[in-house]
Amino acid sequence: GVPHTSAMAGYGMGSGGVGSGAIAPGRRGKSAKVGEKVQVPDLSEYMENFCSQAKSLSSEVVRNFKLLKQLDEKVNMAKEKVAGDSNTYSAAKNKNSDEMRQLKASIDDSQKNCLEWADEKVNLGKQCLQQIADKLSELDDDMVRFDDIMLQQQAQQEEEEAEAASNTQKSSRDRDRKRKAPMSWLEEGNFVEVEWDGEWWQAKIKKVKIRTGGGSGAIGGGEVRDHL
Structure with missing residues (x-):
């Protein structure tokens, strides 16, 4: 005896003609996955970008320190000049002469420049410290991101291994089921x-x-x- 079709409700059945009665299991499409895998960032690329930014910061900080050194030199030179001119002015008998008035104006200008350069030094030093503090904060955040990336990579690898093992077991069960009940x-x-x-x-x-x-x-x- 061979299985035969006596009546059935079909889809798109044509009119006329008699079929041979041959049948086969219906085809199944691939089942949709529940959610997509997280795209894990490239750790090597992330590290490369971080190092590039760190180098850029280093050069900027070095440049600011050079400016600080230049300001120090200018302040020291101005202070020495003020000290010498002040001694000359103090020793002068006629402080109302044109020469002494010009010397007094030069002393005042030098002192004013020293104060301005000192303020500039303070602001530049604060800027350097803030740049370093910001980079350290970014470094802390990056370390957290590195840990997160590594955990994601590990989780994805474990998920892929578990999925591969599950597919292998499922294929084995399907083969056994087909052998037992074709x-x-x-x-x-x-x-x-x-x-x-x-x-x-x-x-x-x-x-x-x-x-x-x-x-x-x-x-x-x-x-x-x-x-x-």
Whole structure:
């Protein structure tokens, strides 16, 4: 006995012609994954960018320190000049002469410049310290990001390994199930593909009947399924 189709509700069945009755399990599409994998950042690229920024900061800080040194030299020179001119002015008997008035104006200008340069030094020093503090804060944040990236990479690797092992076990179970019950797909509500008038169509099994058949051959004396 061979399974045969006596009646079925199909999709897109053509009119006329009689099919051979050959059937096959309905094809299944790939199941959609629940969510997508997190895109793990490239750690090497991240480190390269960080080092590049660190080098840029280093050169900027070095340049600011050079400016601080130049300001120190200018302040020291101005202080020495003020000290010398002040001694000259103090020793002068006629402080109302044109020469002494010019010297007094030069002393006042030098003192004013010293104060301005001192303020500039303070501001530049604060700027250097702030740059270093900001970079240290960024470094702390980057260390947290590095840890997060490594954890994501580890989790993704474990997920891929678990998925591969699950697929291997599933394939093994499917093979065992097919060997044990090659016709187990003939169940009510399942979709099958039916050859009809030289073409294959998809149909849904509405009802399965079990009958005992006799005869010779590979299935002789066994149970045969008629499906509707």
